[in-house]
């Protein structure tokens with residue numbers, strides 16, 4: 001998905017509007033477990049990803065994106081709270097400068113060192129990501145919390161190539177990466193709510209699906225994320241890419257549903 005120009009408008013310590021003008025379904029949020037409502041009608045989530053659609057990694061000056069060819073229905077997400085078929089277009093992460101914080105969503109105020117976002121767009125209703133991103137039911141993002149623990153073998157292929165995209169606007173070819181390896185073993189237990197992009201354009205287009213089970217990565221693997229830079233090679237002052245998360249937004253009366261009791 002060509003999210004080339006919009007995100008690059010982002011300033012790393014982006015001081016954009018804390019809430020989009022007129023926004024009443026902004027993200028991220030704190031998930032209050034006891035306030036979430038079990039919905040027995042929520043179906044199991046059925047991701048079906050083809051690693052051959054993986055195409056490149058690029059540093060957009062805010063995070064690093066692993067992009068997938070979304071011109072056909074090869075890597076898709078269905079089920080869960082979703083009525084339509086959604087196509088994977090990219091995944092990226094948010095993280096802190098220390099292991100004490102970094103995630104965008106929290107669970108009963110608990111912060112995680114990082115959070116993975118797998119971004120999909122509604123290919124039943126729209127013909128491209130750029131169109132879907134402006135529509136209420138346009139996107140579905142799976143959020144997975146990262147904790148520090150054992151080394152994540154599947155992630156290492158990605159970690160090894162990060163130095164090649166150290167600077168903003170750098171791109172490298174990256175192929176045959178199966179994003180399913182980043183999902184937790186249990187994807188049946190999740191929270192879901194109506195929200196927004198957490199970076200500009202902050203559009204209220206996202207059905208969020210936040211996994212209850214986290215994945216583990218090693219301290220050293222996360223340290224490589226922090227070796228990336230917000231700044232391009234030409235800029236004199238280099239800024240470490242850390243703390244690329246948005247402040248939490250108010251729930252404004254929304255209900256968070258859970259797929260589990």
Ligand SMILES: NS(O)(O)c1ccc(OCc2cn(-c3ccccc3)nn2)cc1
Nearest residue numbers: 003006117119130133141196197198199
């Ligand atoms: N962090 S997050 O998962 O919420 C998340 C996920 C995807 C995002 O894409 C921004 C974007 C918008 N556009 C765009 C391009 C053309 C026209 C209109 C918009 N391109 N990239 C931002 C945040």
Ligand SMILES: [Zn+2]
Nearest residue numbers: 092094117198
């Ligand atoms: Zn994100």
